[in-house]
Amino acid sequence: MLFNSYIFLLFFFPLCLAGWFGLNRLGKYTLSQVFLLAMSLWFYGYFHVGYLAIMAVSIVFNYGFTLAMEKTASQKLRKLEVTLAVLLNLAILFYYKYFNFFLTNVERIFGFEMTLRTIVLPLGISFFTFQQLSYVVDFYRGEVKHYPFLQYACFVSYFPQLVAGPIVTHDELIPQFLDEGKKHFNWDNFSKGLFLFVLGLSKKVLLADVFGGAANWGFSNVQALDATNAILTSFAYTFQIYFDFSGYSDMAVGLGKMMNIDLPENFSSPYKALSITEFWKRWHRTLTRFLTKYIYIPLGGNRKGKVRTYVNVLIVFLASGIWHGAYYTFFLWGILHGVLSVLERAFRINERDIHPALRWLVTFGFVNLTWVLFRAETLGDAIVFCKRLISMEFGPVNQELAAAFFLPEIKMLVSWVPSLWSLQYRLELLVPPFYLGSLLLVLGCRNAYEHMLVFRPRWTNLLTISLLLALCVLSFSGVSTFLYFNF
Helix, strand or coil: CCCCCHHHHHHHHHHHHHHHHHHHHCCCHHHHHHHHHHHHHHHHHCCCHHHHHHHHHHHHHHHHHHHHHHCCCCHHHHHHHHHHHHHHHHHHHHHHHHHHHHHHHHHHHHCCCCCCCCCCCCCCHHHHHHHHHHHHHHHHHCCCCCCCHHHHHHHHHCHHHHCCCCCCCHHHHHHHHHCHHHCCCCHHHHHHHHHHHHHHHHHHHHHHHHHHHHHHHHHHCHHHCCHHHHHHHHHHHHHHHHHHHHHHHHHHHHHHHHCCCCCCCCCCCHHHCCCHHHHHHHCCHHHHHHHHHHHHCCCCCCCCCHHHHHHHHHHHHHHHHHHHCCCHHHHHHHHHHHHHHHHHHHCCCCHHHCCHHHHHHHHHHHHHHHHHHHHCCCHHHHHHHHHHHCCCCCCCCCHHHHHCCCCHHHHHHHHHCHHHHHHHHCHHHHHHHHHHHHHHHHHHCCCHHHHHHCCCCCHHHHHHHHHHHHHHHHCHHHCCCCHHHHC
8 A cells, every 4th residue: 555545545544543542542452453463464565465474474483483592591492592583584585586586596606597587576575574583683692682573573564664665673673652641632743744745745746756757768778868858867866865865764753753762864965975985874764774774783893993894884885786786787776876985984084174075975975976987777777877977968957858747737727827828839948847856845944853842833834734735636647656665
């Protein structure tokens, strides 16, 4: 079920709110958690009923491993159990995300004829697998007590963050399910959560999907691009992936807030970063946190000398690339970010010697260029695309790319205002306002989470979110899934 759909907005979530707070008001705390679990399973199963079995098995066997460790006195046996749990989780992830990729490369290298399987990737498998790995590993380390199965199942399946994050840890979520102070409806939390949800929904529907049309055209016609349209395509994807993923995260946090559940901020204006190191402290923060705690630090972090530190950084970024999918483009994307991060560490220059504008330009330019690699269908397409970028063959804006910005609302306005009729024949005039406006939004404004922190119920805010919500609902006819559903 999508957040940006009629069934979610008009039926599922109102029913969820009514059931959650209604049962808690009656003092039926256990029943309210059963209800929340059932709603979360419905939300997930709405995409594909078969996904439920995979997630249910994952929940049961991970919880079973923690039960086994709790009853095991031998430290060696406990270590064996946690190792087996980690390997099984990674094996499931490997099968669904990387098995066909593995067979294809075996065939290519050794010449064997391998039969590829039709494997449907369960949505959110990377996210709920990582969440459970954190619980199992922390339980082995003695950092978490044993929670009842119902709370554990709610932690894994909690619908706002289930499919695309943020990656929540057990200590952030489970205690909130048990806190009786959070079980009663709170108008202040609801208004803040609704405000953040609508801002996130607007990012997705009114911006990400619009830029997505331009990006999809460009990456489907790589060979036909000139420098002008290659630049516009690359920036279109840069804005699309930001507004799409940060929009989802804002909606997830907003939904949780309306239910008195605090989820961690996943984005902190990453395009304002002045270095790649800073970028990864702002972009997909919960993934960075997970990789740091469970890969970088166990490898030794920065405690074993510079060379080892650099190797550890590269391993973490490679893991990030692999996590995103079984394509060489993702692997190379992760490695390039790792290499620049290492170079920043190795050749530290006094920041005062470099103007912030130049540092931002280099960082944003690198991020934008590597997004091309991230989005391209193949490594060959990425290489051709980059050649088009630097070809210096500038030309007019392609009308098919520009048509992505000729929205139904604009068409309606044009039909009403005779002086604007010519606009339908000069679609390229729509491009600068969208690109420049979006750049100003990501660089010159507070992000949605920061807005929520200072939000106060006012008539102006009510009118703003009402207008945005109405525009989003009217745009649901062109509903699309979120980009990170693919990961």
